[in-house]
Amino acid sequence: MDKQWILLCLMICTPLSAGLDPHSLEFQYVVYWDRTDQLLFRQTTLLDGEVVFRCESPALRDEPGPDWVAQTLSSTDLTERDTYCKDQYYEHMDMWREINDMITQTADILQRSRGCTINSSGVFPFDKWVVNGKDFLTFAPRTLKWTALSFLAKPVAEEWNRKSFRNHIYGEFGQKECVKTHNMLTQRRDAWIHQRDRKNMKVCVFAKSITGSIRTALLCQVTDRDLSGLRIQLTEDGLPLECGLQLTGPLPHGDGTFQIQLQVEAIVNRTKPYRCEIKSGAVNISVPWDGHLLQDQASISPVILAVVCGSCFLLFIISLCYIQLHWKGNAGFKKVTLTDDSHSASSSDSSSLSC
Structure with missing residues (x-):
């Protein structure tokens, strides 16, 4: 049991696709048994090869990965992501049961990878299914046809080709919804990166x-x-x-x-x-x-300059008047002093002569 569980773990941890076009949006789904024989579900969303969301049962909360996701998506957007994950959980559990009812062996692990790659040549949707680590089915979103990749998958492909309503929904997702979601996430990521890089501008x-x-x-x-x-x-x-x-x-x-x-x-x-x-x-x-x-x-400067110059000129006039008055006062005092001294000297001389 431990060896089987290790094998399943390696299969879960190995991505279905490698080297995708740099401009891509991919949803990876896994239905598998854990070590306690509990059937679990996991959804991983990758934008241009980077994991941006991860949702697992039993919580079924689509948790954002990079900082830009949590900082650019509103609470309403995140709630919608949780709802989408729950819908995918029930859908893939039902399809896992359908597969097990139609094949001759047990599907211990079901993997699905769907999304779209975008380049200058156009949009290329994809939808690939793997059972127990082996290629099982592919769905063509343009032709809405299932193709069996193994003898085991033939009855499943035949049955699912009859489900036209579900196939139409899958086709719409691959050709329209995937591109729309990719563009929305890309624009928000690029805007966040530019804002981060330009914050010091x-x-x-x-x-x-x-x-x-x-x-x-x-x-x-x-x-x-x-x-x-x-x-x-x-x-x-x-x-x-x-x-x-x-x-x-x-x-x-x-x-x-x-x-x-x-x-x-x-x-x-x-x-x-x-x-x-x-x-x-x-x-x-x-x-x-x-x-x-x-x-x-700068227009205030001439006004200030005029006030300062006027004040300085007025101060200069006041100072000049004060100096002149002070000089005149000192000059008169000295003249009187000299006169008194002269008079005293004359009196002394007269006294001497008289003596």
Whole structure:
């Protein structure tokens, strides 16, 4: 029993397909007996070869794998994934019983791999079944036909080819639902990766007057460690501005980052919004202009300068007047002193003469 269980474990852990196209969505289903003779079910979802969901009985919770899955899917999305896993559990348990009722040996382990690969040539759905580690059946989503891959599977293929309603559902999944789910997951993954990589991106939007012109220069500066693939434009009320367009950079910024600057000229209408739009793959960043000109902040300086200069001039006049008054006061005091001294000296001389 232990050897048989080890063999089944190896079969479960071995994926049905290897080297799938890099752009693929694959659902792997396994129905198997565990060591306690309990029939279990497992569903694994792979996006471009990476496990993104895993669901197992008895919990039947489709648990997200990578961080981007949990961070980009809503609680409603995750609940729908749980519901889908439960539906697949009941469906595959029923099909496992159907197979065991029609074949001459026991299906100890049932494996199924279905999904789609996508490349420049188109979409290629697949649906492959394996019983006890051996190829068993394939289903063609386009023709809606089952093909037996072993003598053991012939009665199953014949019976399942009569189930047109179920076959139609499988065909819709392979040709439409699989592609739709793949595109949704891919877009959310790419958006999360770009947001993670662009989290340190700095975007500044400002404007300045053009001397001798009624136009205003609008500028957008973008700084990041990687500016490859960026598309930048300045817009007025959502429409691109192209007058006087100048693009500078990317230039090294001295700290390992690079900076690119876009400048356009426009007759600013204060009732319309102006924005810098940055796009790259799934990234879509929009930064508004706050409506201030660089010289608006500097326009306070002449006022302050006039006040300071006026205060200094007034202080200078007051100081000058004080000095003049002080000098005149000191000069009068000395004159009186000299007169008294002279008078005293004359009196002394007169006294001496008289003596």
